[in-house]
Amino acid sequence: LSKREKEKIHSAAKILATAPIHIDDTPNISIAELRSKARRLKSREPNLSLLVVDYLQLMHSGGRIENRQQEVAEITRSLKALARELDLPIIALSQLSRQIEQRRGKKQARPMLSDLRESGAIEQDADIVMFIHREMGKTEREEEDGAENMGQEATLIIGKHRNGPTGDIRLVFFKDIATFQSLSRDLPPDDVGY
Known part of the structure; x- marks a missing residue:
């Protein structure tokens, strides 16, 4: 880990330690x-x-x-x-x-x-049922190509919503940091969740 990454981890740990x-x-x-x-x-x-x-x-x-x-x-x-x-x-x-x-x-x-x-x-x-779906096989190809750092496409399927619409939300999954992000936000993986 780089010095910056260690600082981010330390900062996140402090926040989590006091979280309710x-x-x-x-x-x-x-x-x-x-x-x-x-x-x-x-x-x-x-x-x-x-x-x-x-x-x-x-x-x-x-x-x-x-x-x-x-x-x-x-x-x-x-x-x-x-x-x-x-x-x-x-x-x-x-x-x-x-x-x-x-x-x-x-x-x-x-x-x-x-x-x-x-x-x-x-x-x-x-009231709401959601599924996270990633296509099988595609993930393996992406990993072989080294694309896991770029993120893998996923879909948040809203299968039921008692008071609202159903449908799909396109996501990207960053395996190395176990994070999903909406494709409508174009943030690089380095700026996710810290």
């Missing part, structure tokens, strides 16, 4: 446990403005439910209710089903709402 970010990595957490922890955090931190669940399929309902689809439906309904109760957005990451692999070759198998894993309730309960 709370991470709870409780394994196999139930929705009831998450709700309880979120309520406590909100009472301690009234300005709490976002809750992120990484990822939905690692949670369980805590009750006896017949099948996984019903359990995921219970979790998504509970997350939606919690978002309303705490008056904050909840971003819930989700895995995709393997159906997408069966469509390979058809437009590089762009993800669709029906690809959300384990429940149609994810699609029903979510």
Whole structure:
């Protein structure tokens, strides 16, 4: 790393050290446990403005439910209710089903709402569903050509938006710094995120 890069890292570390970010990595957490922890955090931190669940399929309902689809439906309904109760957005990451692999070759198998894993309730309960899509194969070619420093094209697919438009947003992905950037902004990778 150059001296400038080290200074940027040091500066970013200082900012992150004081950021009001709370991470709870409780394994196999139930929705009831998450709700309880979120309520406590909100009472301690009234300005709490976002809750992120990484990822939905690692949670369980805590009750006896017949099948996984019903359990995921219970979790998504509970997350939606919690978002309303705490008056904050909840971003819930989700895995995709393997159906997408069966469509390979058809437009590089762009993800669709029906690809959300384990429940149609994810699609029903979510206000917004977005997918990040990068074409397979193209990435490998770009890496061989040394183009990873230039960034790789990606697409942010807005598959559902309850109160707004759906569509695609063209992005560029800078693998070396794990950053996505809108193609409408022409900033070089050196000026991204620092």
